[in-house]
Amino acid sequence: MAQKSTLPCSIRPYKPSDKASVVSLFRFGVLEHVxxxxxxxxxxxxxxxxxxxxxxxxxxxxxxxxxxxxxxxxxxxxxxxxxxxxxxxxxxxxxLSGEMDDVQTHFLDNPNNNFWVAEMDVNGQSKIAGVVAVLAHKGGDEPEGGRSNSWNGSVMATDEGDGSYGEVFQLVVSFPLRRKALGSQLLQTAIDFCKEQGLMSVVLETSSPQAAVLALAKKMGFVQTSSHNNTHSSRWMAKLARISVLRMEKVI
Known part of the structure; x- marks a missing residue:
């Protein structure tokens, strides 16, 4: 089996000037799963x-x-x-009307959170090739009764301990630059940040059709801890679409 090649890239914090490129990549990263x-x-x-x-x-x-x-x-x-x-x-x-509308406030102004972009040189031009972010949820920040779910705001049971965890927010890699270990580098950046923050685990939630993300998460030590079919959409839509939301977690 051919080995995946690794492209040199610079993973750095988000800057306001990145917004147009990041939003475009984020939009593609969501809609490609339709x-x-x-x-x-x-x-x-x-x-x-x-x-x-x-x-x-x-x-x-x-x-x-x-x-x-x-x-x-x-x-x-x-x-x-x-x-x-x-x-x-x-x-x-x-x-787009929430976290992505104001990355500075939701991620960078809060020392517990962060947002990164992967930048690399493509044909002599600097290009944003991937994004990943972390939203920290510490024990005192949890809603009463458990963890909130990013898809529909439902409540999930907390683990033993203080329940602190870092939620990986939309890991996306530009399509032409996939299978070059960039996704692994971005996810590892998020994991390392969560370790530095003293969080107990890293959580990644994804929909069942996102096979590449699920494979990457499992490869990097994540295990599925729960799943549900309740999305932000109408229940009959979720039932017809047969889309499940899978919660993957890695203890760190």
């Missing part, structure tokens, strides 16, 4: 069964019309795609 989520969902046995049934209904109702059968089946596939799209765009818009 199609994988759709194809994973529509290929599930339950959805295939529903699609066949709907096509048959269209065929019968259309008077043995193959066109009507395809139309009904296409409508079902369109609905599933719409649900996947709304889940990710809803998450994106919430973050």
């Amino acid at each position: 199609y994988p989520a759709f194809f994973k969902s529509i290929s599930h046995a339950d959805h295939i069964g529903v699609a066949i049934s709907i096509c048959m209904a269209g065929y019968v109702l259309g008077g043995s019309s193959y066109f009507q059968a395809l139309l009904f089946g296409g409508a079902w596939a369109g609905l599933v795609y719409y649900c996947c799209h709304e889940i990710y765009t809803g998450y994106l818009n919430r973050k």
Whole structure:
């Protein structure tokens, strides 16, 4: 098996002048999962069964019309795609109007948090090739009853100890520069920062279609501690899209 090449890069704190490039990369990093989520969902046995049934209904109702059968089946596939799209765009818009709208306040002005960009030279030009951030949650900062979940604000049970942990916020690497160990460098930067802060663990939450992130997290010692299907979207959308939110955690 071919070894992944490692590109030299500089991982540094975010600067206000990075905003346009970071937002563009962040947007791509979220929306790129719409199609994988759709194809994973529509290929599930339950959805295939529903699609066949709907096509048959269209065929019968259309008077043995193959066109009507395809139309009904296409409508079902369109609905599933719409649900996947709304889940990710809803998450994106919430973050763009929240943490990403003011990185300085949410991350850099708080010494417990941080936001980094990976910068490298591409064809003689400096390019932001990746981003990662950490939001620290210390014992006294937890909502009553447990940890808050970044997808839908639900409450999760705390671990033993003071419950402090660092939440990895949207690890993204530019598509042309993937499989060059940049994601590992960014995630390790976040882990090292959490160690310096004296946090007990590092938490990374991701959606089930994000196979590359899950593989990277497992490779770097994260284990899945919980999962749920409650996103910020309507429950029926989450159910049709069949998207789970997975919580990966690494004790440090």
